[in-house]
Amino acid sequence: MMTIPMLKLFLDSLEEGVLFLDKNRKVVAVNRAATQMIGHEDANLVSLLCPSIFKGTECAQACEKRGSCALTPDWKAGDITQNIVLPRPDNTSVFLRMWAILLPPAENLPLYCAIILRDRSHEVELEQEVTERLQLGSMVGHSPAMQKLYTQIMRAAPSNASVLLTGESGTGKELVAKALHDNSDRCKGPYVPVHCASLPENLLESELFGYAKGAFTGATLAKIGRFEAAEGGTLLLDEIGEISLGTQVKLLRVLQEREVVRLGENHARPVNVRVIAATHRNLTTMVERGEFREDLYYRLRVLPLHVPALRDRKEDIAMLANKLLNDLGNRYKRDNMRLAHETLLALEAYDWPGNIRQLFNALEYAVVNADGPNILLSHLPPEVQSVPQSSPVARSPEPMLVRQYYRPPQQAENEMEVIARVLAETGGNKAEAARRLGMSRTSLWKRLKQNHG
Numbered sequence: 001m002m003t004i005p006m007l008k009l010f011l012d013s014l015e016e017g018v019l020f021l022d023k024n025r026k027v028v029a030v031n032r033a034a035t036q037m038i039g040h041e042d043a044n045l046v047s048l049l050c051p052s053i054f055k056g057t058e059c060a061q062a063c064e065k066r067g068s069c070a071l072t073p074d075w076k077a078g079d080i081t082q083n084i085v086l087p088r089p090d091n092t093s094v095f096l097r098m099w100a101i102l103l104p105p106a107e108n109l110p111l112y113c114a115i116i117l118r119d120r121s122h123e124v125e126l127e128q129e130v131t132e133r134l135q136l137g138s139m140v141g142h143s144p145a146m147q148k149l150y151t152q153i154m155r156a157a158p159s160n161a162s163v164l165l166t167g168e169s170g171t172g173k174e175l176v177a178k179a180l181h182d183n184s185d186r187c188k189g190p191y192v193p194v195h196c197a198s199l200p201e202n203l204l205e206s207e208l209f210g211y212a213k214g215a216f217t218g219a220t221l222a223k224i225g226r227f228e229a230a231e232g233g234t235l236l237l238d239e240i241g242e243i244s245l246g247t248q249v250k251l252l253r254v255l256q257e258r259e260v261v262r263l264g265e266n267h268a269r270p271v272n273v274r275v276i277a278a279t280h281r282n283l284t285t286m287v288e289r290g291e292f293r294e295d296l297y298y299r300l301r302v303l304p305l306h307v308p309a310l311r312d313r314k315e316d317i318a319m320l321a322n323k324l325l326n327d328l329g330n331r332y333k334r335d336n337m338r339l340a341h342e343t344l345l346a347l348e349a350y351d352w353p354g355n356i357r358q359l360f361n362a363l364e365y366a367v368v369n370a371d372g373p374n375i376l377l378s379h380l381p382p383e384v385q386s387v388p389q390s391s392p393v394a395r396s397p398e399p400m401l402v403r404q405y406y407r408p409p410q411q412a413e414n415e416m417e418v419i420a421r422v423l424a425e426t427g428g429n430k431a432e433a434a435r436r437l438g439m440s441r442t443s444l445w446k447r448l449k450q451n452h453g
């Protein structure tokens with residue numbers, strides 16, 4: 001027969017946390033692992049109500065609704081496990097898996113059930129690593145810089161706060177804006193992009209805010225502006241650095257008041273629009289020079305996002321070039337277009353001041369110049385060809401097959417064949433295989449998982 005101190009010793013030696021509850025869901029006893037996971041001293045946990053310990057989590061909410069422990073197995077439903085994220089008193093949080101065991105009634109003991117907790121933070125970390133993204137929306141890229149950007153986009157998307165997108169011309173700011181919209185609650189609403197640089201001041205204002213019939217010569221009909229057109233959705237103000245100081249004042253008013261006044265009218269209309277502004281210019285310098293209003297700058301850059309230049313993420317060039325080549329192949333009705341090895345080296349060695357737009361143009365130039373499906377070095381524009389081709393991107397023994405791994409689905413098995421061969425060469429050492437293949441361990445892991453279920 002086990003004594004109480006023996007039992008306590010045993011429970012404290014477990015990796016799983018255990019909370020013993022009475023019928024009223026009050027904590028009667030806890031073990032050491034549970035107090036560590038929850039982040040309280042055990043003395044503070046005993047006699048607390050279980051839902052108050054897990055306050056705010058899905059489990060506590062279900063428990064409040066049901067009026068009894070939502071984890072206690074129901075003979076109809078079987079065992080119930082719940083994954084929760086528990087905020088701790090020290091402002092950290094922990095990922096827990098919880099389930100309960102009903103305890104048989106015991107004389108003189110007010111026990112009803114035991115809640116078991118397993119810390120799955122490490123598991124979640126691994127899951128997150130494995131879900132390294134190769135693309136988000138229409139954006140492709142697997143570099144650390146793009147991983148960081150994807151995370152920032154996914155964090156910023158659900159918010160209604162204004163976003164200021166900065167980055168050189170051609171880096172993909174418009175694609176980022178679209179990804180923000182598509183991953184927000186506003187995704188069913190309209191996405192309205194406005195190119196502020198392409199319109200003169202008065203036209204831009206009538207375009208943004210709309211106008212009443214007869215507001216100016218030629219305004220034969222009333223017209224709603226882009227703010228109103230984006231109601232319930234997202235408005236992208238592209239090239240925001242190009243708008244005049246006069247328009248800046250009007251824009252600031254709309255953002256502050258959340259209402260627009262159409263030109264030629266004097267009553268305001270409320271608007272519910274999320275604003276994303278984008279620019280390749282340095283707005284801080286423009287503010288210092290008095291060319292951009294500081295108040296508007298701060299109103300726009302509540303969530304600043306920087307899109308990295310292509311030369312700072314050269315690991316993405318192979319993947320991007322293959323994606324763009326595939327698009328061009330569709331456009332020009334040319335099948336199986338592929339880059340020769342030295343063509344890829346030249347693309348990776350070049351600095352791309354015009355970023356992805358320039359890469360696309362260079363590939364289009366090459367597609368037009370090439371007779372067959374192979375894009376040779378000589379098909380590239382002269383400025384790209386003339387750079388010495390010592391690519392700064394990690395080399396691999398199978399450069400063409402694996403490093404071109406953005407492939408149409410029907411060709412995907414080639415990649416797995418190469419992976420299998422390199423894995424055999426390394427005696428199954430995944431870290432070494434990933435290094436030789438020029439991909440991260442998580443990318444390799446992800447592919448193996450996808451292909452072997």
Ligand SMILES: Nc1ncnc2c1ncn2[C@@H]1O[C@H](COP(=O)(O)OP(=O)(O)OP(=O)(O)O)[C@@H](O)[C@H]1O
Binds near residue numbers: 139167174175323356
């Ligand atoms: N990560 C990416 N993956 C695939 N295509 C991309 C990516 N980034 C940009 N592109 C393509 O490159 C081109 C330029 O992108 P975009 O127009 O979004 O750049 P931008 O930063 O808004 O440029 P600008 O400041 O000149 O307006 C587009 O054709 C876009 O589809």
